[in-house]
Amino acid sequence: MIREILMSFDDLVVVREPVEKKFGITRYLLKYKTQPVLFEDVDGWQVAGNIWSTRERIAGYLNVRKKGLTGFITEAMKNPRPFKKMNDAPFLKNSTEDFSLLELPVPRYYPKDGGHYFTSAMVVARGENGFTNISFHRIMVRDEKTAAIRLVPRHLYSMWKDKAEHGEELDVRIIVGNPVHLLLAGATSVPYGVSELEIASKMSEMAFGKPLEVVDVSGIPVPVETELVFEAKITPELVDEGPFVDITGTYDYVRKQPLVVFERMYHVNDPIFHALLPGGYEHYMLMGLPKEPQIYASVKRVVPKVHGVRLTEGGAMWLHAVVSITKQHDGDGKNAILAALAGHPSLKHVVVVDEDIDIYDDREVEWAVATRFQADRDLVVVPNARGSSLDPSATKSLTAKWGIDATKPLDRKEEFERATLQ
Template sequence: MVKNLVNSIEKLVFEKSTKKFGVSRILKENDDKPVFIKDVNGYPVIGNLCTREVIAESLGIEKEDLMKHMVESMNNEKNGELIVDESLEKLYIDDDLEKIHDYPIPTYYGKDAGPYLTSGVVIVKDKDEGVNASIHRILVRPDGNLAIRMVEQRHLHYIYNKNIGNGEVDCAIVIGVHPAVLLAASTSGDVSFNELKYASALINKPLNLVKCKTVDLEVPEAEFIIEGKITAEMVDEGPFVDITGTYDVIRKQPLIKVTALRRKEDAIFHALLPGGSEHKLLMGIPQEPRMYKGIRNTVPSLKNVALTQGGCCWLNAVVSIDKKTEGDGKNAILAALAAHPSLKHVTVVDDDINIYDANDVEYAVATRVQSDKDIIIIPGAKGSSLDPSADHKNKLTAKMGIDATMSLLKGKEEFIRAEVPKDDE
């Protein structure tokens, strides 16, 4: 599955690199361009994989249709199909547990606590809520076990706390999966939301699962499968780099005891650069359908939504509307800020502006904005913990909306851009 995608996409190819800082140097120097490294400690590595273009290609759609496709797939999540394919088991090799230190798991930055799994999708199961799939940073400890950063508001933390009274929680970490699985695992729904069924809806066909050997779980087909038990033991995790490219603090987090290592022959490892474009996209893209639904309730003529890479795919957004009345732009600003509470800045543009082109958006701001009328500033709002400039003591920030739409009072004629005719007639 991953091999087919790697073979089909346009990518930069490198012959060899090192696990410690070598992989991250290549990924950072070529950010936003898929990179394939043939040999990292004897394994091939793919990185910068999930661009908007690659995700759309893997789903068989155009980039501009991605967000609407996600909305439709989320609405169809319950109809996703999961199939345990026993024939897949013959593709896997069992490795000794100490082999984890030979895997091409990078150390990305100078102050990192050690090698980190960053693209691993963590699978757990709850008897009431069903299967949960989510992405978390995971430190590989010198003893070969793992420390997982478990954010308090996430569903994994809820399932862990609910079940840890039994002593341990079965888990599996899959690395090298279809982009639909990464996208689904990055998506927030309610606790009953089945991310794997959502992945099936995204690809519009059944999702093949592999049965684990040492834990009671079925997981998506992947290049690497790490099985383990999340324990009640708390160990140091961090420091590690977050989405803004700045360091997060050291915390006490749960220890995972590794119980099995499985991989495909010639398995391709997926290295996801912390703070890189791929990290930002996988955090941001799943928020766009939620924003789309929220804004559309207020402005029905909404066309599209994008969280921008320059804004870490988290703090800044561009919203496209087919403006019908003079207040639509400002209503869209308020709806966007409500739909994504971590949002800090939002720019609303007309539907003739390409929201994926920063120059085109800046053109709209330059030619369609009067600052005293079209900019809204909201001081003292609750903001994102990922914003380094926020008042973290009081959890406050200032938010801004820019209405960069054409004024209907002036008339659109003054704003229409000249076009060269397609023929000479």
């Protein structure tokens, strides 16, 4: 449960005075960007944010080294494991149809937001063939029982569209307050038919020695460890959704999106609502970390020795990356650049460095650029490429992608070595 996890952190910030859900939560999460914050009174509810705002905290909880996170996620994506079905869960202790979304501690983060938003919510849906999909979706509260849900054209969108075209509703479970292995799994990009619940189950086995436990909630499996669960239906009706702040810290625009109707709420005793600050470090981590394995795999296909991949905080862990390789041939650096851009199509800028550079240290990366890069021979520019819709500088999602080969020339490696005592 979230409470036990929070209490294990020695840098936890506890806010005991009442805090307003409109902008009040945001002010604290911006002040303590990398520290977990527990609010004890938000309209009578407890709320937590910035829980997973650093690599170190995520890695520590999952019992893996920081540099091993990419491999950890990769292993889970390659080898999903069945989850374990249980007969009970703590959230089943409290069940009601008598609730109002307006009375929940759903924040409004910024002044131009279209409304109060669920940001850490994950949606669990079951396909006709029994396949269970779980994914992140922002959800804008409209009134006591309805909201607008943002669906990008991926798996849940496809499941909804199949129903909507026949005038039917898609039955889903909306879950809030989940363990980090489930959050990371829900942000992975895997083929349709691969269940993110089973990816989370593999992570649970690797980290804790046991599979993910789920319980049936009216026909749909829901993780036992979640804090709040809502039975809901995504309808064919479209309503305005947005504007809202996305990962780059800039506003997305208003779209027509499906209307979701909330029907029943379950929650644990004294639940903690997870407030995920849009454009904050926790947002970066949960959205960016699951993309690093894609970049790693793509680069590995062209350069055998890949030591690490990092999507950088300065690039919102979405648009900029650093890749560490050992060159075997001249030109490997440029091939790695092109492979990284292909591995994560939203990527806009990549720096490729040698294995002696710490990719988690921005100063070391900049030093490599300063001492091992010449723009006239080591710069790769790809104009008018399809990029990220989240990049406000792109024109109709077309962008110039570029890479820096900051690796040492093979025939002059000794000239670029740093002085050491060893």
